[in-house]
Amino acid sequence: METKVCRILDPDVLVDAIRLFKDSAKNYSFQSTVLVKGAFEGNSYSLNGNDHHLLPELTIELSSQEDLIKAYFTHNYVSQLAELDRLYAISLFVKKGYDYSLLNMLLDHVGINYFEGLVEKSMKLIRLDSEVLKFIVSKQFSLKQAFSLCRYDSSFLEWMLNLSFYFHMSSSHFIELSDACYRLSKQSQCDDYNAFFQLECIQDSIASSTNHHFRTSCLREKLLQSLNPVQTQVNKQLKSLASQVSGSMTLNWDKSLENKQIDVTMRLTDDSQCEALSDSLKKSRGIIQSMLDLL
Amino acid sequence: MSKIKVDPSQEQQAIVEQLSALGIPYQVEKQDDVISNYRKGKKNIHVVPKKGESMDTCATISDKYICCNVKVLKSVSNCPYDCSYCFLQNYLNDGTTKVVGDIKSLMDEVKEKCAAEPDRFFRIGTWELGDSLALEDVLPQARFLIEEFASIPNAVLELKTKSDCVDSILDAAHNHRTVVSWSLNSEYIVDYQEHKTASLPKRLAALKKVTEAGYLVGLHFDPMIIHEGWKEQYKALIEQVIASTNPDQIAWISLGSLRFNPEMKKKIEQNFPASSITHSEMVKGDDGKMRYVKPLRIEMYDVFLSHLKGCLGLDDISPLSPIKKSTPLFYFCMERWDIWQRFFGESPTSIQHLDLLFAQNFYERFGQNIPFPTIENYLSK
Structure with missing residues (x-):
């Protein structure tokens, strides 16, 4: 086991150093092998650890919190991690009350490229409940996907996390279903998520199968229907009308209801069928008109 | 507004002299840095020189949605108001509020382009x-533009606003070549979605003032938004608007429903977490924009137009019908041809066709001294 000395020039920074290294060791798995010992010897502070990459360059003069944290990130190879992991590592510090400008500096330091709103979004993201944050790290969300969750309130995300245990949710499923559930809760003006959980479409989906994948498909479909009552109802009427035409002909339409047109597909195996099909089409005029009226 | 900067090249412009006259402090400074946050940019006005071409056509993305071919003059960029549905929050790379100081150069471009096609009638907003x-109360551009447009033989200026800043233009020599338009919405939407704008009563009072000053007016009921009590609220809006103006001076009336691209949906939800405008049933159209599902749009337009027709005492409001002195030009903004057919019995065949209808309506109702609009000058282009 190696021992290196880190000279801390400011006593206040020293206190922070002990706290930060201890917290990070406790909270973040890649630091779990580091042992931290505090020992006051003038302005010196010794760290013992068996993690080889932490220690070789740790003899460094630190005159501010920023220096200390920069050193921490540098020596822990944070910049080699995935973006979200880097952000997660940063979160361990920023959650403890460090400010906006520090976060800005850290993002830059660990090589997360700046784009509009990055700092604001990062602040929101890293302040999410730690279970939610762990979930999005474990499911390998992209940074963009993770940021898209920042528009939800924390109670909703915790609720979604609980819901996810009943289903199979990849990162993209989680994003899609969060959006759908959130909209549905707002549409139904239900801010009590416990009550929202009892909603028929959710309970029915959970009860639909023991297979998590099947349940998830079921939930997606039921949420879509609940969110789009007009489309669901009109498409049902159109489907019923379309089913009344002859079997050799199928009628299709734009399910979003935007395009006012019916596409007719006819199946011919012999040119002698042309006349019969033509008659079928003529007989279907009323049905086609009714369908167009609905579009 | 917290900070006004003037580009050194613009220091001698009349618009800047106005700042001094009003005692409004400003700094003369070149601004090279970009304010990426559009909200922060709202508090930083920069008087800038005209750069490149400033007159263009209002964007048309898909031929399945009919647009009106209006021209736009980019004299300002960003806005002090903060409407939840505003597309600028997802559009501007630089959020700095920019006001072109050299308005004369803007007008030179307008005059050159209008002169190049003397047989066409240009609507320029x-x-x-x-x-x-x-x-306008800080950096007035409108009066100069109004008086310049007064002498262009084939153009009309459209000033569209959610403000009540009209006092400075009331006695301008407009020569009926300026249409002062309002973007109007129900009182609920104005109060809860159109942040920092003039209240509805203030907008209506301003509408009354410009009507009395003899201006032509435009009414834009766009974006119509579904909300609790929307039917009654929109009906009340119609009644208040009609009572605040003279129908004979209404040049045009447009209707449109809430629309935004999917990226902007996320911006709205981030920037306006209390807003519920993105929660309704919507579909993505052929132009990539989210809109209310068509049966909902039809219901909205039906309620609105039925009441509007009743209030104006009009049976036929089709822009394709023979033109009557008392009938403004009605149109939909970015709507499908079948919506036009449902409410007007027919639809323009193209964007250019709608442009022609505007010219014909204006010619018949207000502009005997604009070029006679012929099909050849519009549909063959």
């Missing part, structure tokens, strides 16, 4: 990237 009148 200054509202694409901002509000035409919101900054």
Whole structure:
């Protein structure tokens, strides 16, 4: 086991150093092998650890919190991690009350490229409940996907996390279903998520199968229907009308209801069928008109 | 507004002299840095020189949605108001509020382009990237533009606003070549979605003032938004608007429903977490924009137009019908041809066709001295 000395020039920074290294060791798995010992010897502070990459360059003069944290990130190879992991590592510090400008500096330091709103979004993201944050790290969300969750309130995300245990949710499923559930809760003006959980479409989906994948498909479909009552109802009427035409002909339409047109597909195996099909089409005029009226 | 900067090249412009006259402090400074946050940019006005071409056509993305071919003059960029549905929050790379100081150069371009096609009638608006009148009390552009347009033989200026900043233009020599338009919405939407704009009563009072000053007016009921009590609220709006103006002076009336691209949906939800406008049933159209599902749009337009027709005492409001002196030009903004057919019995065959209908309506109702609009000058282009 190696021992290196880190000279801390400011006593206040020293206190922070002990706290930060201890917290990070406790909270973040890649630091779990580091042992931290505090020992006051003038302005010196010794760290013992068996993690080889932490220690070789740790003899460094630190005159501010920023220096200390920069050193921490540098020596822990944070910049080699995935973006979200880097952000997660940063979160361990920023959650403890460090400010906006520090976060800005850290993002830059660990090589997360700046784009509009990055700092604001990062602040929101890293302040999410730690279970939610762990979930999005474990499911390998992209940074963009993770940021898209920042528009939800924390109670909703915790609720979604609980819901996810009943289903199979990849990162993209989680994003899609969060959006759908959130909209549905707002549409139904239900801010009590416990009550929202009892909603028929959710309970029915959970009860639909023991297979998590099947349940998830079921939930997606039921949420879509609940969110789009007009489309669901009109498409049902159109489907019923379309089913009344002859079997050799199928009628299709734009399910979003935007395009006012019916596409007719006819199946011919012999040119002698042309006349019969033509008659079928003529007989279907009323049905086609009714369908167009609905579009 | 917290900070006004003037580009050194613009220091001698009349618009800047006005700042001094009003005692409004400003700094003369070149601004090279970009304010990426559009909200922060709202508090930083920069008087800038005209750069490149400033007159363009209002964006048309898909031929399945009919647009009106209006031209836009980019005299401002960004806006002091903060409407939840505003597309600028997802559009501007630089959020700095920019006001072109050298308005004369803007007008030189307008005159050159209008002169190049003397047989066409141009409608030119200054509202694409901002509000035409919101900054008028600080950096007045409108009066100069109005008086310049007064002498262009084949153009009309459209100033569109959510403000009540009209006092400075009331006695301008407009020669009926300026249409002062309002973007109007129900009182609920104005109060809860159109942040920092003039209240509905203030907008209506301003509408009354410009009507009395003899201006032509435009009414834009766009974006119509479904909310609790929307039917009654929109009916009340119609009644208040009609009572605040003279129908004979209404040049045009447009209707449109809430629409935005999917990226902007996320911006709205981030920037306006209390807003519920993104929660309704919507579909993505052929132009990539989210809109209310068509049966909902039809219901909205039906309620609205039935009441509007009743209030104006009009049976036929089709822009394709023979033109009557008392009938404004009605149109939908970015709507499908079948919506036009449902409410007007027919639809323009193209964007250019709708442009022609505007010219014909204006010619018949207000502009005997504009070029006679012929099909050849519009549909063959």
